[in-house]
Amino acid sequence: MSSSGVLDTHIHLWPSTATSSSNHGWMSPGHHLAKRHGISDYLTITSPQPSGFIYVETDRYLPSAEPPSINESDNDEDVKAKLRTWAKEPLEELRFLARIVEGKPEEGDGFVESEAKKMKGCVIYAPFHCAPRVFKAYLDVAREVAGPKLWQYVKGFRYLLQGKGDGVVAKMLQESEESWIQNLCALKRLEGGCEAWCFDVGVDTHRDGEEPMKAVGKLIAGLRQYEEKEGHENRVKFVLNHLAKPPLSPDPTPPSDVWLQTMTSLSSDKAIFMKLSGAFNEFTVSPTPSDVPTLLTALTPFLNHIFQCFPGRVMFGSDWPVCNVGGPAGEQGSWKLWREVVKTWMDRKGYVEEEKQKVWREAGEEAYGVAL
Numbered sequence: 001m002s003s004s005g006v007l008d009t010h011i012h013l014w015p016s017t018a019t020s021s022s023n024h025g026w027m028s029p030g031h032h033l034a035k036r037h038g039i040s041d042y043l044t045i046t047s048p049q050p051s052g053f054i055y056v057e058t059d060r061y062l063p064s065a066e067p068p069s070i071n072e073s074d075n076d077e078d079v080k081a082k083l084r085t086w087a088k089e090p091l092e093e094l095r096f097l098a099r100i101v102e103g104k105p106e107e108g109d110g111f112v113e114s115e116a117k118k119m120k121g122c123v124i125y126a127p128f129h130c131a132p133r134v135f136k137a138y139l140d141v142a143r144e145v146a147g148p149k150l151w152q153y154v155k156g157f158r159y160l161l162q163g164k165g166d167g168v169v170a171k172m173l174q175e176s177e178e179s180w181i182q183n184l185c186a187l188k189r190l191e192g193g194c195e196a197w198c199f200d201v202g203v204d205t206h207r208d209g210e211e212p213m214k215a216v217g218k219l220i221a222g223l224r225q226y227e228e229k230e231g232h233e234n235r236v237k238f239v240l241n242h243l244a245k246p247p248l249s250p251d252p253t254p255p256s257d258v259w260l261q262t263m264t265s266l267s268s269d270k271a272i273f274m275k276l277s278g279a280f281n282e283f284t285v286s287p288t289p290s291d292v293p294t295l296l297t298a299l300t301p302f303l304n305h306i307f308q309c310f311p312g313r314v315m316f317g318s319d320w321p322v323c324n325v326g327g328p329a330g331e332q333g334s335w336k337l338w339r340e341v342v343k344t345w346m347d348r349k350g351y352v353e354e355e356k357q358k359v360w361r362e363a364g365e366e367a368y369g370v371a372l
Contacts, residue, residue: 005051005357005360005361005372006050006051006316006339006360006361007050007051007052007053007054007120007315007316007360007361007364007365007370007372008046008050008052008053008054008316008317008318008320009053009054009239009275009277009315009316009317009364009367009368010054010056010241010242010275010277010278010317010318010319010320011042011053011054011055011056011317011318011319011320011321012037012055012056012057012058012319012320012321012322013037013038013039013042013055013058013096013100013110014036014037014038014058014093014096015036015038015096015106015108015109015110016035016036016108016109016110017108018060018089018092018093018096019034019035019036020034021061022061022089023060023061023089023092024058024059024060024061024089025059025061025062026059032324032325033321033322033324033325036108036110037110037320037321038109038110038111039100039110039111039115039116039118039119040110040111040112040115041110041321042320042321043115043118045320045331045332045333045335045336046320046335046336049118050118051118051361051372052118052119052120052370052372053118053119053120054119054120054121054122054123054155054156054317054364054368054370055097055119055121055122055123056122056123056158056200056241057090057093057122057123057124057125057158058093059125059160060089060090060092060093060125061089062086062087062089062090063086064086066129066130067082067083067086067087067127067130067134068082068085068086070082070131070134076137079133079134079137080137080140080141083134083137083138083141084141087125087127087138087141090124090125090142091141091142091145093124093125094124094142094145094146094150095145096109097119097122097124097146097150097153098145098146098147098149098150100116100119101116101119101149101150101153102147102149102150103116119153120153120368120370120371120372121153121154121155121156121368121369121370122150122153122154122155122156123154123155123156123157123158123198123200123368124142124154124156124157124158125157125158125159126138126139126142126157126158126159126183127159128157128159128180128183128184128199129159129172129176129179129180130179130183131179132179132182132183132186135179135182135183135186136186139186139190143190143191143192143194148192148193151192151193151194152192152193152194154194154196155195155196155198155368155369155370156196156198156199156200156237156239156367156368157187157196157198157199157200158199158200158202160202161201161202161203161212161216162202162203162204162207162208162212162245163204163207163208164208164212166208166209167211169203169208169211169212169215169216170211170212170214170215173215173216173218173219174215174218177219177222180219180223181219181222181223181226184199184223184236185223185226185227185232185236187199187236188232188234188236195369197234197235197236197237198236198237198238198239198367198368198369199236199237199238199239200238200239200241201216201238201239201240201241201244202241202242203216203241203244203245204244204245205244205245205246205247205256205259206245206246206247206282206284207245210256210258210259210262213244213258213259213262214258214262217262217265217266220238220266220269220272223236224269235269235271236271237271237272237273237367238269238271238272238273239272239273239274239275239315239367239368240266240272240273240274240275241275241277241278241317242275242277242278242279242282242317242319243274243275243276243277243278243279243282243302243306244259244262244263245278245281245282246259246282246302247282247283247284248279248282248283248284248298248299248302249283249284249285249298250283250285250289250294250297250298251297251298252297252298252300252301253298253301254301255301255302255305260305263305263306263309263310264305264309266309267308267309267310270313272310272313273310273313273314273315273363273366273367274306274309274310274313274314274315275314275315275316275317276303276306276314276315276316276317276342276359277316277317277318277319277323277338278317278319278322278323279295279298279299279338279341280319280323280325280326280327280328280334280338281319281322281323281325281326282326283298283326287328288326288327288328289328290328290329290337292337292340292341292344295341296341296344296345296348299341299345300345303345307349312358312362312363313363313366313367314358314359314363315359315363315364315367316339316342316359316360316361316364317364318335318338318339320334320335323335323338342359346359
């Protein structure tokens, strides 16, 4: 299949000025990804090029898990000033994205003006774990930094729920459920032309176990009860990243009962979507298999279930350039290999063109409110 008509719903970008551990805490010296990854770099390896992509935040550096102490006596400007200092890097990320949508590249940004239109929307960072007052203040600061044009490109938000430590996510979502629900509902009240009613769910079943995914399921159930009670016409949308990152093996291994049950429990909610992405980094053996048949042998039990649970709501995403870390075809070939895996899967299942287009573009367009 040509990449024309493809919406890649999950890519990451950063300029050459954001390639150290002071910009991304996970980007240690010598890290495979510690170099510029711009739109130009992406388009070079995706030829023939997709029609567009969704940018997803890159887990920029924060000096602490929580913002600095905010007192009840602090006025709104005091709170915003503290957040500007604490969230310096996520706000720099917004300035980078603003240069893209405005077509004004700086040296090291990795794009030219004509390439900028490929970005159809952005999923940006927001501190959902904070108290509603702090969360609202952060959104105000983010809107101010983004500027009016980028703000209209913001189609979703993410707060990573992976790598937090044993039991942390479940405890956080349980103890702060009311704040999380209030913050999620605040997405429906964004101003300035931003209609980002979407939360990207990043959990890591492979490394963190199944408790975070179960906790997310409980949070969504609580949110739906609140939305129904309050008479909300529009539901917050959730996009589950990377199949929830289950462990994979070249030998066909069935998904765990918890993974299966959690996906099934979410399946009736038409405002929940799944990204078909990120699998190269989840193999329990090294190196990752490099041939499509072996990859599909590992993935088939998982794909069978998610396509059954989320019909018409599974979307293609590459997770570029992170797909290159575990990707067996290197920087030049891993994106193409993943696209071939998805294509072959749908061909084997006998999907008609209408069903394929749901995966290649339409599910992503629906979730994020964009159009190619």
